[in-house]
Amino acid sequence: MKMDNDPLETERSIKLGNGSVLKRLLYLTQIFGLDLEDDLKNQIKNNFTDGYALLDSTKPDRGPYKQKWKLRLNVSEEQLLDWGEVR
Numbered sequence: 001m002k003m004d005n006d007p008l009e010t011e012r013s014i015k016l017g018n019g020s021v022l023k024r025l026l027y028l029t030q031i032f033g034l035d036l037e038d039d040l041k042n043q044i045k046n047n048f049t050d051g052y053a054l055l056d057s058t059k060p061d062r063g064p065y066k067q068k069w070k071l072r073l074n075v076s077e078e079q080l081l082d083w084g085e086v087r
Contacts (some may be wrong), residue, residue, distance in 0.1 A: 005032050010025070010035050011031050017049060019048050019053070019070075020049065020053035020054075020057070022044045022047055022048060023048055023049075023068075023069050023070050024071065025044065025056060026041065026044055026045070026053055026054070026069055027055065027069040027071055028080070031077055031080055032079070032080075047068075048070055050070075051070070052065055052070050052071060052072050053070065053071055053072070054071070054072050054074050055072065055073050055075050056074055056075045059074045059075060060074060061074065062074055063075070063076075064072030
């Protein structure tokens with residue numbers, strides 16, 4: 001599935017400076033099979049913060065670390081996919 005890439009929305013997200021949100025965005029687009037343009041992916045990656053963020057900040061700090069997204073996956077991919085089907 002292709003996502004509409006709204007450059008203004010992306011620019012606003014980047015300007016907010018919330019690297020955790022950007023990390024989650026890229027990870028979730030991959031899990032749910034959504035395509036982003038390479039330029040947009042690179043722009044988002046260039047604004048990642050240094051540390052690792054929790055995928056779900058309301059859940060305990062445990063689970064594997066994924067360097068590609070600089071996330072700690074404290075929610076399983078299966079749980080995310082189940083959630084996506086319910087919605």
